Every structure is written in C-alpha cells, then in structure tokens.
Amino acid sequence: MANIVAIVGRPNVGKSTLFNRLVQKRQAIVDDVSGVTRDRHYGKTDWNGSDFTVIDTGGYIVGSEDTFETEIRKQVELAIDESNVILFMVDNQVGLTDMDKEVAQLLRKSQKPVLLVVNKVDSNKNLDDTYEFYNLGFEEFYTVSSMTGSGTGELLDEVVKHFDDTEFEDPFEGLPRVAIVGRPNAGKSTLTNALLGEERNIVTDIAGTTRDSIETLYNKFGHEFVLIDTAGMRKKGKVSEDLEFYSVMRAVRAVEECDVCVLMVDATRGIEAQDLNILFLAERNRKGVMILVNKWDLVEKETNTIKEYEAEIKKKIAPFTDVPILFISALTKQRVHKTVETIMQVTENRSRRIKTSKLNELMLPIIEITPPPAIKGKYIKIKYVTQLPTKTPQFAFFANLPQYVKEPYKRFIENQLRKNFDFTGVPIDIYFRQK
Ligand SMILES: Nc1nc2c(ncn2[C@@H]2O[C@H](COP(=O)(O)OP(=O)(O)OP(=O)(O)O)[C@@H](O)[C@H]2O)c(=O)[nH]1
Numbered sequence: 001m002a003n004i005v006a007i008v009g010r011p012n013v014g015k016s017t018l019f020n021r022l023v024q025k026r027q028a029i030v031d032d033v034s035g036v037t038r039d040r041h042y043g044k045t046d047w048n049g050s051d052f053t054v055i056d057t058g059g060y061i062v063g064s065e066d067t068f069e070t071e072i073r074k075q076v077e078l079a080i081d082e083s084n085v086i087l088f089m090v091d092n093q094v095g096l097t098d099m100d101k102e103v104a105q106l107l108r109k110s111q112k113p114v115l116l117v118v119n120k121v122d123s124n125k126n127l128d129d130t131y132e133f134y135n136l137g138f139e140e141f142y143t144v145s146s147m148t149g150s151g152t153g154e155l156l157d158e159v160v161k162h163f164d165d166t167e168f169e170d171p172f173e174g175l176p177r178v179a180i181v182g183r184p185n186a187g188k189s190t191l192t193n194a195l196l197g198e199e200r201n202i203v204t205d206i207a208g209t210t211r212d213s214i215e216t217l218y219n220k221f222g223h224e225f226v227l228i229d230t231a232g233m234r235k236k237g238k239v240s241e242d243l244e245f246y247s248v249m250r251a252v253r254a255v256e257e258c259d260v261c262v263l264m265v266d267a268t269r270g271i272e273a274q275d276l277n278i279l280f281l282a283e284r285n286r287k288g289v290m291i292l293v294n295k296w297d298l299v300e301k302e303t304n305t306i307k308e309y310e311a312e313i314k315k316k317i318a319p320f321t322d323v324p325i326l327f328i329s330a331l332t333k334q335r336v337h338k339t340v341e342t343i344m345q346v347t348e349n350r351s352r353r354i355k356t357s358k359l360n361e362l363m364l365p366i367i368e369i370t371p372p373p374a375i376k377g378k379y380i381k382i383k384y385v386t387q388l389p390t391k392t393p394q395f396a397f398f399a400n401l402p403q404y405v406k407e408p409y410k411r412f413i414e415n416q417l418r419k420n421f422d423f424t425g426v427p428i429d430i431y432f433r434q435k
C-alpha cells in the first residue's frame with residue numbers, strides 16, 4: 001500500500017523546512033507546473049524501512065485573490081483526501097494563533113491520524129513555551145526543530161506506526177501490475193477502454209486507508225497483467241489547478257503501486273515538465289517505464305516525423321533513454337496491441353537475471369580494455385561482477401578501490417550492460433564494492 005504523509009499548517013511555520021529535511025533534495029519534485037499559482041512539493045523518503053511519500057501542501061500566491069482561509073481550507077481538504085497521515089504544524093516562536101485554531105477545527109473532521117507538530121523548538125529552554133498548544137485539543141504533540149532536525153526521529157517513529165501495511169489477499173499475486181499515467185486529457189481512459197473493451201469487469205476493490213484503487217485483469221491473446229486504475233482520486237468539481245494536482249497525486253500513487261508505469265503523452269502537446277517528473281519518480285522507484293505518444297492520428301506526418309519526435313523525447317529524458325517509445329492512437333486502436341506486447345517485454349526485462357558466469361565472461365574483457373581511470377596514481381582493479389538477488393536488476397562489481405569509481409564510469413558500465421542484455425524500460429543499479 002502506498003503511504004502518503006501531508007504537512008499542513010498556516011504560512012511560515014516551517015513546512016518546507018521539514019519537507020526538505022525529510023526528503024533529500026535530489027528526490028524532491030517541485031510541482032511548479034501551475035507556475036503562477038503555487039508550488040507544492042512531493043518526494044520520496046523512508047524511515048526504519050518504511051517508504052513513504054511526503055507532500056508539502058504549502059506555498060501561497062502573493063497577491064492571490066484567494067484569502068488565506070480558502071487557501072488553508074483547500075490545503076487541508078487535500079491532505080485529508082490524499083494522505084494516510086497528516087502532520088499539522090504550528091510555530092512555537094510565534095505561539096498559538098487564531099489561524100492555527102481554524103486549521104485544527106478543519107482537521108477535526110478527518111478520519112485520518114493527525115499529529116500535532118510544534119516546530120521551531122530549537123533548544124530545550126523553548127519547551128516551557130509549548131504548553132499553550134494543548135489548547136488545540138490534541139492529547140499530545142511532538143516538539144521539533146525542522147532546522148536542526150531535533151525531535152524529528154521521535155515524530156517519524158510515530159508516523160510510521162500509522163501506516164497501513166496490512167497484506168491484502170491479492171488474487172493477482174505474481175502478475176505484473178501496470179499503471180497508465182499522464183496529464184489530464186492525454187487519453188488514459190480511452191486507452192483503458194481500448195484494452196479492456198466492453199468486458200471491462202472490475203474484479204477487486206481493494207480498500208486502502210485512503211481510497212480504493214481498482215484493479216482489472218487484462219487477459220487476452222495470451223498476455224496477462226493487472227491494470228491499476230486510480231481514477232477514483234479524481235474528484236468532481238475541482239477547479240483546474242486542483243485538477244492538475246489531483247492528477248499528479250493519482251500518478252504518484254499509481255507509480256507506487258505498479259511494476260510498469262506507462263506514461264501517456266498527448267502528441268499534440270509533446271512531453272512536458274510534469275510528465276518528466278512522473279517518469280523520474282518511476283525511475284527512482286525502480287519501476288519499468290515506457291512512453292506512449294498518443295493521438296498520433298492527429299499529427300501531420302513526414303518521412304522523419306517519428307525519428308525526430310523520438311530524438312526530442314530522448315533528449316529530455318536523458319540519461320535514462322533506454323525506454324520504449326511508441327506512437328499510438330488509443331482512439332483508432334493503432335498500435336494498441338503493440339503496447340500490450342511492450343508492457344510484457346518491459347516486465348520480462350525487469351525480472352531478467354543474468355548468470356554470474358555469463359556476466360563475467362562478457363563484462364571482464366570490456367573492463368580490461370576500458371578500465372576505470374586511475375586516480376592519484378592508484379589503479380582500480382575490478383575483479384568480478386554478480387547480479388544481486390533483488391526484484392529489479394542490480395549489479396555489484398567487486399574492486400580493490402570501489403570508492404574511486406566515478407559516475408561517468410558507472411554510466412559506461414550501465415551502457416555496456418544495456419548493449420549486451422535487454423533491459424529496455426528498466427532502471428538498473430550498479431554498485432562498486434570492496435573486494
Ligand atoms: N528557528 C527556527 N526557524 C525555522 C525552523 N523551521 C523553519 N524555520 C524558519 O521559518 C521560516 C519559514 O519556513 P518555511 O519552511 O518556509 O515555512 P512554510 O510553512 O513552508 O511556509 P509557506 O511556504 O509560506 O507555507 C523560514 O525562515 C525558516 O528558516 C526551526 O525549526 N527553527
């Protein structure tokens with residue numbers, strides 16, 4: 001089950017600071033698609049082995065027509081809808097404010113666990129000031145300093161206790177789980193219908209703590225997989241910018257739950273920042289990925305159109321370019337069958353295992369010819385390589401001075417692996433270890 005933690009609170013209490021502490025910078029994604037409106041941050045992190053996504057719901061538009069109150073209300077509603085645990089943050093330096101009380105009032109409606117976090121308790125002598133926050137009606141609260149990190153460990157210990165890790169009976173155990181994601185209007189529903197047709201039968205309703213994702217079995221022409229449909233996340237009556245964000249949240253959740261992430265792009269719009277965010281998220285989550293350029297029927301074609309389009313996309317998704325890109329029309333069903341075949345291929349690639357003997361036979365001569373560059377006069381000797389017994393392809397190269405192997409060489413090794421074995425659509429990890 002995906003676990004999502006939202007941070008809410010009035011402006012300036014330190015939400016972004018906590019967010020940045022929890023989510024390493026490179027893992028954070030700034031949802032600045034709406035640009036003129038507000039920034040929301042979401043990113044992946046883990047505590048004691050529990051993975052979760054953190055959303056910083058904050059960020060306000062200067063000069064917005066919305067009053068703070070409407071803004072806060074939206075933010076809180078979003079948190080209640082989309083997260084599994086809510087962190088309600090207040091500011092110990094400023095003390096209790098009316099706006100904090102209003103937020104508390106809104107949060108009272110939530111069925112979800114809400115943890116009160118008193119921030120900016122930078123030293124123990126500030127603890128005396130925190131008592132007034134008992135007025136918010138919570139039985140307890142957590143004092144932290146987002147700036148120094150103190151208290152965040154205790155907070156996270158509590159957060160992870162609220163995750164729903166119940167193993168549900170999975171009737172599709174062992175089948176690949178596929179999510180179709182993309183911006184609003186990219187054609188996700190059209191493709192889903194093209195795949196499942198009239199027989200679309202909803203087999204299970206897996207009730208998560210937050211909402212139901214519907215899983216449907218695709219079983220035709222000898223291919224079998226489970227389609228994850230998180231369409232329920234889309235609420236009626238949301239204004240456009242929220243709609244955009246809901247679609248992001250839907251994608252984030254779908255990415256968490258899938259094995260293969262099918263990113264759908266509208267050919268008439270091209271690949272956009274938000275598409276790339278989702279793609280990178282999938283990559284970091286070690287999911288299989290493929291790109292569908294949909295509505296290809298609308299594009300005026302010349303001899304090199306596909307080639308050029310593909311090159312354009314590859315430039316944007318670099319360095320992970322070993323990704324299938326198909327040009328389809330969900331509407332006319334052009335290459336829909338090819339889509340299914342590619343899904344199966346990516347699934348197979350993701351669980352590909354290469355024998356150690358085969359790996360060494362192939363890779364050691366390559367390394368012999370192109371060894372890692374010597375550093376400070378020290379020669380790096382790679383002795384052998386093995387694939388780790390993980391769910392997705394990960395390789396360990398054993399060397400005398402593994403710490404000296406740099407990123408470009410890692411990339412070289414990755415490219416060689418990709419050249420020799422089919423890992424298309426699959427992120428691979430390469431580690432250098434001491435031997
Ligand atoms: N002393 C102290 N200052 C903090 C701490 N956490 C955040 N701050 C400061 O508080 C200010 C606001 O922090 P942000 O993280 O931007 O607050 P926010 O809640 O995300 O604000 P919005 O984006 O406006 O919603 C910044 O100047 C931070 O440096 C803390 O633990 N101690």
Ligand SMILES: Nc1nc2c(ncn2[C@@H]2O[C@H](COP(=O)(O)OP(=O)(O)OP(=O)(O)O)[C@@H](O)[C@H]2O)c(=O)[nH]1
Pocket residue numbers: 182183184185186187188189190191247294295296297298328329330331332
């Ligand atoms: N010409 C053409 N139109 C398409 C194609 N696929 C989808 N459309 C149209 O694009 C519009 C949006 O398609 P949907 O399938 O609803 O898109 P979606 O991604 O599910 O949209 P959201 O539910 O908003 O996220 C509809 O009017 C479709 O008929 C295609 O391959 N070619």
